[in-house]
Amino acid sequence: MKTWETRFGRRFDSTAKLTCSGVVEWLDAYVDRELSSVANAGVGRHVAGCQNCRTLVSERTRLKRQVKTSVSSVSVPQRLTWMLQAALRREQ
Numbered sequence: 001m002k003t004w005e006t007r008f009g010r011r012f013d014s015t016a017k018l019t020c021s022g023v024v025e026w027l028d029a030y031v032d033r034e035l036s037s038v039a040n041a042g043v044g045r046h047v048a049g050c051q052n053c054r055t056l057v058s059e060r061t062r063l064k065r066q067v068k069t070s071v072s073s074v075s076v077p078q079r080l081t082w083m084l085q086a087a088l089r090r091e092q
């Protein structure tokens, strides 16, 4: 499985102590569950002990959910348009 790290040519250093600013660049991929298990565990360890990063994770999770909701609310009328067009074509 191709992880976020291989795609972006990043390597997670599991021996280095993660700081908040170090964690931030991994957070998006962490929230998307695209990290390798090593990186995921490392970020997860920091997040578990850091209120600041826990807040960031929950904010990003909420944002992602909002994006998903707005995307699906756009695609419904679009599908409706296609259905109407197809129905109209059938009537001709």
Ligand SMILES: [Zn+2]
Pocket (backbone or CB within 6 Å): 019, 020, 023, 046, 050, 051, 052, 053
């Ligand atoms: Zn932190």
